[in-house]
Amino acid sequence: MNVQTAQTWQSVQKEVLRRIHARDWKPGDLIPNETELAKEFGCARTTVNRALRSLAEGGLLERRRKAGTRVAAQPVAKATLNIAVIRHEVEDRGARYGYQLARREVRIAPTHISATLGVCVQDRLLHVMALHLSNDAPYALEDRWINAVHVPDALKQDFQSISANEWLLQNVPYTRGEISFSAKPASAENANYLNCPENSALLAVDRLTWDHDQSVTVVQVLFAPGHQMRTRI
Template identity: 65%
Template sequence: MNAPTFRNWQSVQDEVLRRIHAREWAPGDLIPNEADLAVEFGCARSTVNRALRSLAGSGLLDRKRKAGTRVAAQPVAKATLDIAVIRHEVEEHGFKYGYQLSVREIAVPPLSVSGAMKIVADARILHVRALHLADDEAYAIEDRWINTLIVPDAAAETFQSVSANEWLMKYAPYTHGEIAFSAMQASAEDAEIMAVPEYSALFAMDRLTWDGEASVTKVRLLFAPGYQLRTGL
């Protein structure tokens, strides 16, 4: 029954997980502090800290100075999604990637776009629409507005062979952004482009990225029916 010593932070983490799982530490319970656990586990406090901090990061523990560490009563599952360049996503699934540019214009965006991007309502910026294909079938429609005041280089790009999706990832760094997922009915136009029935349910991903205070780009990706965004828990 003598505890083996734990030699690395992952084994400490595993042991903590085991105790939570075995209900030795039930949801809501206060667990021993780092110093005590370090003694018990036979390792340095920083090792315990690393393990517990990581678990707190994944939502399983709630930590507060002075108050101590508690097992989360209602663990909020944290799922991490990897949002890659579409071409890579398609090729990783073993399909042939295709790309068709349909619109490239300098235009005044709708108010919903200029408002979200915090640019003056009558500013003319770059608008790009394109279709991404997997094995010659529609994969996703990209509808994007690019703030050419912030990314002037984009104005020189034709986006005929390299998608804006890919180009921006490489040449337009951002400091932060927002992303939203939803389900949308295909418009008549979208349905025709994708060659799917009208009112099909499409998976929508809306992204808005910022460079400091200035918006970089706003994009809506509409994925063909059947698309799934997956990850582990």
């Protein structure tokens, strides 16, 4: 019953975290309710709420009205990966960024692409392929289809000096998207661009974005062999 002073929500959170890590409160345990904790810490319930809510967002606590707050039995580690503009990614690593447009064409897309984008099979889409370089070495290969029906402005861009990656982010809004991570063997073409042996294991990031119910773009980014995406948990 140590009444504390100088209560900020961070200090409350820190103390709660300490108790969880020290196993005072074990996974699955119900912890005291907000009112009791507020009394113990000598602060307002609002402050305790702020501290616990943010821990719950991180997956460490599970909260339910009336049922109370408990320590997550099996905390699902949430790995948050920042998918930034590739140029920034390279520059943040302190490397010199380079960009090469490999292909730009307006054409009818393969059926799996038009199906994914939800457009008619005979719609002409913009296909852009580009290589991103880090200190002149291949860094990532971007293979993108843009829904030119919904984004006609894209047709005016030649993507010679600015990547579609960057142009879209600056100019075309999207409201939602899907992203998936997988490993893929390098095709002959991939290997040629990325300057690696054919069938090398490549990290692939596939993205599909929508603006309300209109698809915007679908893209696959293949990273050069050995590439890692890292984060803390």
